[in-house]
Amino acid sequence: MQSTLILDVLCLSPLSTSRSSSHQVALLSNVSSISHRVASQLEAATAMHIFLQEYWRPSAPNPRQYDGISKANLQWRDGSLEANEKDYGSSRKAIGDYLSWKLCKRLFLVSVLTLLLTYLIRPSRPLHAISRRPRPLHPVLNNTTPNISPIDWSSFAYSQYATNEAYLCNSATIFSSLRRLNTKASLLLLYPSEWDPDLPSQHDNRISRTLRLLRDEYFVDLHPITPLFLGAQTTWADSFTKLIVFNQTQYDRLLHLDSDATVLQNLDHLFLLPPTPVALPRAYWLPNPTTLSTQMMLVQPSTKEFARIMSAVYTKREDDYDMEIVNKLYANSSMILPHRGYDLLTGEFRNAHDEHAQYLGSVEEEWNARRVIEEAKYVHFSDWPHPKPWVTTVNETLKSMAPKCSNEGTVDEDCSDRNTWTWLYDDFRRRRAAFCPEMADSRTNER
Numbered sequence: 257m258q259s260t261l262i263l264d265v266l267c268l269s270p271l272s273t274s275r276s277s278s279h280q281v282a283l284l285s286n287v288s289s290i291s292h293r294v295a296s297q298l299e300a301a302t303a304m305h306i307f308l309q310e311y312w313r314p315s316a317p318n319p320r321q322y323d324g325i326s327k328a329n330l331q332w333r334d335g336s337l338e339a340n341e342k343d344y345g346s347s348r349k350a351i352g353d354y355l356s357w358k359l360c361k362r363l364f365l366v367s368v369l370t371l372l373l374t375y376l377i378r379p380s381r382p383l384h385a386i387s388r389r390p391r392p393l394h395p396v397l398n399n400t401t402p403n404i405s406p407i408d409w410s411s412f413a414y415s416q417y418a419t420n421e422a423y424l425c426n427s428a429t430i431f432s433s434l435r436r437l438n439t440k441a442s443l444l445l446l447y448p449s450e451w452d453p454d455l456p457s458q459h460d461n462r463i464s465r466t467l468r469l470l471r472d473e474y475f476v477d478l479h480p481i482t483p484l485f486l487g488a489q490t491t492w493a494d495s496f497t498k499l500i501v502f503n504q505t506q507y508d509r510l511l512h513l514d515s516d517a518t519v520l521q522n523l524d525h526l527f528l529l530p531p532t533p534v535a536l537p538r539a540y541w542l543p544n545p546t547t548l549s550t551q552m553m554l555v556q557p558s559t560k561e562f563a564r565i566m567s568a569v570y571t572k573r574e575d576d577y578d579m580e581i582v583n584k585l586y587a588n589s590s591m592i593l594p595h596r597g598y599d600l601l602t603g604e605f606r607n608a609h610d611e612h613a614q615y616l617g618s619v620e621e622e623w624n625a626r627r628v629i630e631e632a633k634y635v636h637f638s639d640w641p642h643p644k645p646w647v648t649t650v651n652e653t654l655k656s657m658a659p660k661c662s663n664e665g666t667v668d669e670d671c672s673d674r675n676t677w678t679w680l681y682d683d684f685r686r687r688r689a690a691f692c693p694e695m696a697d698s699r700t701n702e703r
Contacts, residue, residue: 413442426515449480521633535591
């Protein structure tokens, strides 16, 4: 009966004449569903009203909370009243007596009709969606991944340059380490254009074989260049060649690593740093520890930046090399990479225990060789006057240059510096020999 009444009111409403027939059908369907639910609620309310009239009485106080109150003053409805006890309910009114049932029903119907009419005058929102439209959640709370573009690792590359056989072998050792550490980025080798990886068999040589090995088995991109030899033929005469990485615009970003070093951990995360023309660590070992180091360079290639660099190269002073050029151009603008963990020198293990403050960045922190090597990702071989690890050295010279044990000859003897330093050299020689055992060089490079 209640459902019929509501439907009659809605169908006769002037608002219904302004809607299309299909909209009216959908609207009536929704209204019918709501009206049936309202009727059910009314029936439930009626039953509850009857129940309250019949059975509800104010509850009696807890006898345990009122000492000294006789049982005669307590109201019971469990059928165990004594003969002389009176029914407490006979003197009290039920809750239904205080309310007019007709008034209650009228107020309820008016509220429901007001709510329905409010919905009907808002045709832009479907009735069934009024209370069901979900509130959007934060992606993390909703267990969804934000719309982030996938990383194109082919646009990033580790770069090396080689201008002689020895450094070609070093570069190969670096590339093999990067592959072993599961890098996702590309690998790029800059080499003299007169080298040919595809020489006829009768003219094949060690350089040609190594280039083919890098290209075919380690998937290194080979890029021939004209090396930059400027100044006298000193140790660093060809070091300007590394600056050519600024012109490799086929990549979005390059991480150039000096090859007289060893890579101990994956460095791919550096490619995801915020955009910047160049990011470099500090040369913490120099008297001026704010000087930028070029042993590791994160570069954003640009023809404009390369033109600036070449202009500085051709106008340099006689004793300027790659590090001086880079510091002249980027000392005040470079992003700074942390040297700790990213540009450790092997010579650090030969310092006394109270001489590590510049590397550690603190005079309070205690030096611990084991912890330092565990956090190190890239270590550069620099132990002047000790030669580079690929140079043949007699055992006596090697022992004399190795770090000393602290508290030697006592129960507190600590040889962790010596053991770490020796392991770095032995490990590099082993991996280099396994990669290109026939190559050797007597040249040293202590940059």
